[in-house]
Amino acid sequence: MNVFFRELNAYRKSTIIWCASLAAILVVFMALYPAFTTDVAATRQVLAQFPAAMRNALNISLANFFTIYGFYGYLLGFAALAGAIQAMNVGNGIISKEVSGKTADFLLSKPMTRVRVMSAKLAAALAIIIITNVVFSGVSYLAALMVAPEKFAAGTLLLLASTMFLVQLVFLALGALFAVLIPKVKSVVSVSLPTVFTLYIIGTLGDVLGNDNVRYLSPFKFFDTNYIIRNVSLEGKFLVIEAAIIVVAIAASYVIYVKKDVRASA
Amino acid sequence: MNAIQTTKLTKYYGKSKGIVDVDMTVTEGEIYGFIGPNGAGKSTTIRTLLGLIHATSGSATIFGKDITTSGPEIREEVGYLPSEVFYYDDMRVIDLLKYSASFYKKDHKAIEQRIKRLAEMFDLDLKKKIDDLSYGNKKKVGIIQGLAHEPRLIILDEPTGGLDPLIQQQFFNLLKEENAKGATILFSSHILSEVQRLCDRVAIIKDGSIIKVEQIKTLLENSTKRFKLQLVNTPDPSAFAVDGVSDLAILDHSVSFLYRGRVNDITKMLVTQDLTDLLVEEPDLEEIFMHYYQKEDEQ
Amino acid sequence: MNIYLRELKAHRTGLIWWCVGMVVLVASGMAKFAGFQSAGASVQDMMAGLPKAMLTVFGMTGFDLTKASGFYGVLFLYIGLMAAVHAALLGAHLISKEERDRTSEFLYAKPVSRSSALTSKLLAGLTMVLILNVVTLLSSFYFVNLVGKGESVGADIRVLMEGLFFLQLIFFAIGAMIAGVVKKPKAAPSIATSIMFVAFLVSYLVNLSENLDALKYLSPFKYFDAATLMAAGRLDTMYVVLSVVIVVLAVAGTYRFYSARDLVV
Numbered sequence: 140m141n142v143f144f145r146e147l148n149a150y151r152k153s154t155i156i157w158c159a160s161l162a163a164i165l166v167v168f169m170a171l172y173p174a175f176t177t178d179v180a181a182t183r184q185v186l187a188q189f190p191a192a193m194r195n196a197l198n199i200s201l202a203n204f205f206t207i208y209g210f211y212g213y214l215l216g217f218a219a220l221a222g223a224i225q226a227m228n229v230g231n232g233i234i235s236k237e238v239s240g241k242t243a244d245f246l247l248s249k250p251m252t253r254v255r256v257m258s259a260k261l262a263a264a265l266a267i268i269i270i271t272n273v274v275f276s277g278v279s280y281l282a283a284l285m286v287a288p289e290k291f292a293a294g295t296l297l298l299l300a301s302t303m304f305l306v307q308l309v310f311l312a313l314g315a316l317f318a319v320l321i322p323k324v325k326s327v328v329s330v331s332l333p334t335v336f337t338l339y340i341i342g343t344l345g346d347v348l349g350n351d352n353v354r355y356l357s358p359f360k361f362f363d364t365n366y367i368i369r370n371v372s373l374e375g376k377f378l379v380i381e382a383a384i385i386v387v388a389i390a391a392s393y394v395i396y397v398k399k400d401v402r403a404s405a
Numbered sequence: 406m407n408a409i410q411t412t413k414l415t416k417y418y419g420k421s422k423g424i425v426d427v428d429m430t431v432t433e434g435e436i437y438g439f440i441g442p443n444g445a446g447k448s449t450t451i452r453t454l455l456g457l458i459h460a461t462s463g464s465a466t467i468f469g470k471d472i473t474t475s476g477p478e479i480r481e482e483v484g485y486l487p488s489e490v491f492y493y494d495d496m497r498v499i500d501l502l503k504y505s506a507s508f509y510k511k512d513h514k515a516i517e518q519r520i521k522r523l524a525e526m527f528d529l530d531l532k533k534k535i536d537d538l539s540y541g542n543k544k545k546v547g548i549i550q551g552l553a554h555e556p557r558l559i560i561l562d563e564p565t566g567g568l569d570p571l572i573q574q575q576f577f578n579l580l581k582e583e584n585a586k587g588a589t590i591l592f593s594s595h596i597l598s599e600v601q602r603l604c605d606r607v608a609i610i611k612d613g614s615i616i617k618v619e620q621i622k623t624l625l626e627n628s629t630k631r632f633k634l635q636l637v638n639t640p641d642p643s644a645f646a647v648d649g650v651s652d653l654a655i656l657d658h659s660v661s662f663l664y665r666g667r668v669n670d671i672t673k674m675l676v677t678q679d680l681t682d683l684l685v686e687e688p689d690l691e692e693i694f695m696h697y698y699q700k701e702d703e704q
Numbered sequence: 705m706n707i708y709l710r711e712l713k714a715h716r717t718g719l720i721w722w723c724v725g726m727v728v729l730v731a732s733g734m735a736k737f738a739g740f741q742s743a744g745a746s747v748q749d750m751m752a753g754l755p756k757a758m759l760t761v762f763g764m765t766g767f768d769l770t771k772a773s774g775f776y777g778v779l780f781l782y783i784g785l786m787a788a789v790h791a792a793l794l795g796a797h798l799i800s801k802e803e804r805d806r807t808s809e810f811l812y813a814k815p816v817s818r819s820s821a822l823t824s825k826l827l828a829g830l831t832m833v834l835i836l837n838v839v840t841l842l843s844s845f846y847f848v849n850l851v852g853k854g855e856s857v858g859a860d861i862r863v864l865m866e867g868l869f870f871l872q873l874i875f876f877a878i879g880a881m882i883a884g885v886v887k888k889p890k891a892a893p894s895i896a897t898s899i900m901f902v903a904f905l906v907s908y909l910v911n912l913s914e915n916l917d918a919l920k921y922l923s924p925f926k927y928f929d930a931a932t933l934m935a936a937g938r939l940d941t942m943y944v945v946l947s948v949v950i951v952v953l954a955v956a957g958t959y960r961f962y963s964a965r966d967l968v969v
Contacts, residue, residue, distance in 0.1 A: 164905065167905075167909065168909075171909070217905065217908070221901070323494075325801075325804065325805065326797065326804075326890070326893055328793070328893045328894050328897060329793055329797070329893065332789050332793065332897055333722075333725070333789065336785065336786060336789055337725065340729065340782045340785070340786070343782070344732070344733060344736065344779075344782065452809075452969070455812070455813050456812065457808065457809060457812055457813065457966070457967045457969070458966035458967065459964070459965075459966060476817055477815045477816055477817045477820070478815070479815075480813060480814060480815040480816075481815040483813070483815075485809070485813040487809040487810075487813070489806070489809075490810075491805060491806035491807050491809070491810070492807060492810060493710075493714070493805070493807060494805075495714060504706060504710060505810070505814065507706040508706065508814040508815055508816055509814075509815060510815075550810070
């Protein structure tokens, strides 16, 4: 429990900065919503002329795109990028800091099993992500209330917001896995950024350029905005895939963490 | 000429005192010890001399050159062994030492030969990766990179931490060899026995200021002696209120004190006591310095 | 010279990975184009009817997507993003690593001034940034030609790569300056990439809304906007000057702050 609270405290400042940044991204984008929806009717007409295949490739749903949901779904793409960086930083850093900070000998010689240490740290990381998402969802809802002229269902909006949480979970798990795999992580950011950006670019490119398989490769594309809006639920298939990835990554992290030699320092 | 000359050298870290008005003179060719408790300012002084940190006020010269303007020039002639050694993990020992040598204008071939000789002396495998070295072995790398280019001034900050006694001995022999060839040595430590062994003069630093500079010889000569007595009867403290007596401790029938002064005067007093046992010892530098620390506190 | 060579060696594997990644990015992007072509139709006409905001949302403003070069223009945004991340991280790491790894007591006790060490490090970084640029150039040329069915793309790619180089320089210099100023070596890369990320977001916002046009000066990604560059065929002088000013100021700042401050131990 002590490890849990210590980690929460250690990440306090960073979490506040991330929450503020994500909120800022939200607010700035949402403020543009009114301008975005000018002349909706005309645009809809033009879009209707696109071949359906093309529209699908571009992920445009005529019904949804010009609603607050569609817009929010779009901005989620960016926010999720930022959130993924935060999540991977935390997942990686919380484990690898003991080696890079030379406190591995200290912590791991205490009367606490490595499993418990890992659990406490992962729990703290999870708590950080949950806190971030509570803030994010809250600000999302408030911002939407303020800018959307139309009525919208809070449930759908929050379901969309939940994709942020789901994306972050995956990257948290990936971060932890990388932390136990890479012997010395001197710079967490050097690992997180390339990974996150690569997966993001794979996802976005694939999306725009009409490749459905990409959805399996990039966590950013596991949950499709249009599907959520239409069905007010998440695609079960991808929930399973996500869960599988997380379980495998975390399990592997535990196993490796317990078995490996402890490096005294980076 | 003076190897090191500082004039009112001062360094504040924000509001907290690092060193204040440090006036230090190290003559060329001497071995100068720098002693003080943790946080006294030894490392601060050294880092300032080397240009790793900048003085808040005051000045210093090394071999007559100003440290703020002639840094790199000065450091051609300086070898530094820091208290904590960190090197580039991806390099092998020999690569690091060659990289170190590449900074000096001196003949690189000569330096490399010295590297090989020193590595043999200290039993250090040149092919190993820095990453795989134990702390003590990293220290050896530190010694070699500090000495291989035969510097005129050798600065050592707590150098023997992590070295086993055998290597320590070799290290000191090496230092003495260098000194015999004319090198000046600034040796900072809190291990007094080492300072005692090696240094000509020693400066005591505490709370950022130099309290005293003294020749080791003088310190040891004028030293106090420790007297330990066993008396028949319960000792009377007033009998021991003699000039030159300090650190008086009385427990049951035992008396212990430090005495500095004429031996005859104290023996005249002792003769008046009924003694069952008497022990006279040379205190080591430790006890002397403890008193310096305490004296300053009391003042 | 020794520091320069050492930095190149130390970053060698990293650079190779980034180059490989860049080649893969270009290759897979253009491979998509080859597939996309079969969808055919007068995409161009349809695009013309859409509001700016929409096209921006997909990063497709101003491109003729039927042509390989137009497609590449869309891809360029992501190329720029990757290159910017690389440059910012590189600049920050080169300067902050000595303090982060605590090797500063070794290096700076040597007869080398902070300025000359900085110069060596910056030159090494410049070399690596240039290498990434050339690799991107060559692979872009190769793959775009491969799927381009004979259209002449040399000029377009060339001007984009020039813009890319300035983009890289800007973020490299900013990364270096942050590391030179900041006293927490571990924070430097994060701060540098945050700045880059904000610049990226701003570029998107500017695209999205006409009102925010003034903000374009805040984002180097807008200085070298692919669509604009390909249409004009050359770099905008004003932006080049602005870039040079930024780089010079950042580099000068790096020297000044890094030499004047205490080294973190």
